[in-house]
Amino acid sequence: MPAKFLYIFFVPLLxxxxxxxxxxxxxxxxxxxxxxxxxxxxxxSLTIKKGDKINFRNEDPFFHNIFSLSALKTFDLGxxxxxxxxAVTFEKAGTAEIECAIHPQxxxxxxxx
Ligand SMILES: [Cu+2]
Numbered sequence: 001m002p003a004k005f006l007y008i009f010f011v012p013l014l015x016x017x018x019x020x021x022x023x024x025x026x027x028x029x030x031x032x033x034x035x036x037x038x039x040x041x042x043x044x045s046l047t048i049k050k051g052d053k054i055n056f057r058n059e060d061p062f063f064h065n066i067f068s069l070s071a072l073k074t075f076d077l078g079x080x081x082x083x084x085x086x087a088v089t090f091e092k093a094g095t096a097e098i099e100c101a102i103h104p105q106x107x108x109x110x111x112x113x
Pocket of ligand 1: 031034063064065100101102103106
């Protein structure tokens, strides 16, 4: 087998393997009826992978202010209205508790593996 063929065939294949393993998920977690929802269902916990991004989308007709005081990932997305979405990327493994500054009953525990 000529070396040139090996190069043309295997190098792109290798590159494809590496790119697919490092491909992070782009998830959407809604805020609906003062709860966290995913695919239309209320959730209180969620497991994701390192590097995954969560889009926090407000699906209520009022403001939410999603934040986390977790040591793993501290953030404050500010208050934003219906239809708007803000993203957070989780780079490290561990757990993060996510809350809403306007609605203290809202709670989501994210486990990053
Ligand atoms: Cu809220």
